[in-house]
Amino acid sequence: MHLRDDPGWRADTRFLSHHERLSAAEWLDRLREAPGLDALPDQYNEGPGLRELEAEVATLLGKPAGRFVLKGVIAQQAMLRVWTERGGTPVVALHSRSHIELDEDGGYQRLHGLVPVRLGTWSPFTVADLDAVAERIGVVVVELPIRRAGHKLPSWAELTAISEWCRERGVPLHFDGARLWESAPYYGRSLAEIAALADSVYVSLYKTIGGLGGCVLAGDEEPITRTRPWTTRHGGNLYTVFPYVLAARAGLRKHLPRMAEYRERALGLAAALARVPGVRVAPEPPHTNAFQVYLPGTPDRLTAANRKLLERENVWLFAHFTETPVPGLAMAEVGTGSSTAAFTDSEAAELVARLVEEAR
Known part of the structure; x- marks a missing residue:
């Protein structure tokens, strides 16, 4: 499920990536x-x-x-x-x-x-x-x-x-x-x-x-x-x-004056997510404000877990999950922007750990 196919987020939903969604x-x-x-x-x-x-x-x-x-x-x-x-x-x-x-x-x-x-x-x-x-x-x-x-x-x-x-x-x-x-x-x-x-x-x-x-x-x-x-x-x-x-x-x-800030945030966030058991990021460290996150689980199970986090915590971590050549490993992306400021690195890592556990 991709973000644009999902009607479940609200005006006050917190998004890990990109900027605030506007009506x-x-x-x-x-x-x-x-x-x-x-x-x-x-x-x-x-x-x-x-x-x-x-x-x-x-x-x-x-x-x-x-x-x-x-x-x-x-x-x-x-x-x-x-x-x-x-x-x-x-x-x-x-x-x-x-x-x-x-x-x-x-x-x-x-x-x-x-x-x-x-x-x-x-x-x-x-x-x-x-x-x-x-x-x-x-x-x-x-x-x-x-x-x-x-x-x-x-x-x-x-x-x-x-x-x-x-x-x-x-x-x-x-x-x-x-x-x-x-x-x-x-x-x-x-x-x-x-x-x-x-x-x-x-x-x-x-x-x-x-x-x-x-x-x-x-x-x-x-x-x-x-x-x-x-x-x-x-x-x-x-x-x-x-x-x-x-x-x-x-x-x-x-946003143009904030590009260096967004990249610095990506560096810290990627490092925090890489410490979650079973999670890898690439490239490490990120070159820009965006990077890939590799998570244990199938795209279907991770999507369901992502939706449950939305329902329970009103947070949207990832837009979608992609199958990889490695069985049991899926890939998502993070692109830091102004909306990322709604999370600390430690909170984001804790939420991703919960996502992985939910998807088991």
């Missing part, structure tokens, strides 16, 4: 406080508030241009299409456990005829992996962090080496930075310093930023502009997106 009325109240509220709404991707958001994100990333897109799936497929067409080869080098590969129903292949070269397994790929590719590559994609591999990041040395490899060969480097905001504390560098390694960057405007949805593609003006017809062909040219714009601008001010 529709609460969202409207928050949007009334957002910067740019008095600007006229955008129409078909044109409007002052939208332009200000795009410029703000581009500046944060140190890029000349930024472009809002309703969905990251649309944005990244358009960007990959632009880069591969420019390079004259459909080959995309990407991690085998990347979002583009595992969570988009093969869209980049089915809709754009792109050809994957899958690199890496449970760790980020390296220059050695790129050297082993026998085909001419049209674009290299690095996901920061790789969620499906445990929210792992390459080292700064590895990341700069990949950037240098691409530039020496004239191959565009694209960062799938859906969680780039959360990655900066690990590197101890500014967002612009990280983004400078890539030719194009995608960043999400919801996730830890806490917006309603949407994203920004950033890079040089010419390739970013060339994504426009492809995002339109994907149905991404909505009449207006001003609620997304307002929510994103509010989220950047509320």
Whole structure:
């Protein structure tokens, strides 16, 4: 059972991960406080508030241009299409456990005829992996962090080496930075310093930023502009997106300054959970504000136990549980945010211990 399928949580339910859940009325109240509220709404991707958001994100990333897109799936497929067409080869080098590969129903292949070269397994790929590719590559994609591999990041040395490899060969480097905001504390560098390694960057405007949805593609003006017809062909040219714009601008001010705090909380929380008998966390320590938790039990039994804790304690520990290759071991995720402050590390560990015991 996933959180979005469960109607049992209440307005005062405490969530271990992410931010406080808002009702529709609460969202409207928050949007009334957002910067740019008095600007006229955008129409078909044109409007002052939208332009200000795009410029703000581009500046944060140190890029000349930024472009809002309703969905990251649309944005990244358009960007990959632009880069591969420019390079004259459909080959995309990407991690085998990347979002583009595992969570988009093969869209980049089915809709754009792109050809994957899958690199890496449970760790980020390296220059050695790129050297082993026998085909001419049209674009290299690095996901920061790789969620499906445990929210792992390459080292700064590895990341700069990949950037240098691409530039020496004239191959565009694209960062799938859906969680780039959360990655900066690990590197101890500014967002612009990280983004400078890539030719194009995608960043999400919801996730830890806490917006309603949407994203920004950033890079040089010419390739970013060339994504426009492809995002339109994907149905991404909505009449207006001003609620997304307002929510994103509010989220950047509320949560972006707290990314280092969220990661520090993840370090302490992961250490506490790792001391619960039978529980493991990965990576240890976490690279970002998010990490995987491995628990004894089956997904069905852990889901039932999670629901009982909701009914008894009004707490929601995990959104869902995933089967692993190890029998009797399931995986869940934690992503710290403002709602995590409702728990101490010791209380969270005690609740997880009770969850495990209940699931036996």
